[in-house]
Amino acid sequence: MRPIYHLCLQDAWQDAAAAGVYEGSDLDRRDGFIHCSTGDQVAETAARYFPGTDLMLLTIDSTQVEGEVKWEENPRGVFPHIYGRVPLMAVTAVEFLRWTGERHDIPFLFD
Template identity: 45%
Template sequence: MLIYKIFRADEWAELQAAGVTNGAPVDVADGFVHFSTAEQVAETAAKHFAGQDGLILLALDPQTLGPTLKWETSRGGALFPHLYRPLRMADIRWHKPLPLVDGAHRFPEGMA
């Protein structure tokens, strides 16, 4: 099982340049990096990134994140993964573009 993070192009560029990030502005404000499961990520994209193109989808293996990854109740009472440390490039298993096609984000085949 993988977990997913959606970044805007500038947030992705910052992570690539620095090798580490505290996340998007919402992550910094909340004190942890927000992630979604495969079942949750499309709704996350629709709710928080509606109409935005040029996004990057990051995939991570939650088993490699250790005890700083917590599963906490969030939207609709579902458990969401939250990382309580900076996100590192080394944490990322893969990244792919998340294009906007006809008003909806197109996710990579086989992941959601």
């Protein structure tokens, strides 16, 4: 399994946990896919799109999602996008990322 990562707000994760499935944020639904990152893209993505905000980092087993994972290029690189839903069984870890005032506190290193 090659994990992919998704950043979301705490409320969105709590709603997904209650529903049993994660369907993405308003932005994801507007774009038609769930935006994800590789391990080396997480810090930059968090800083660019969520400055000043505490976050949840979902580690996702891409083989367990409902739908297709496509690797798509944008000006900042090639990113994984989930065209479908993420059942809770596909989420292998959930980490709280606290905003320190300057950056998000990511407590571990990625492979």
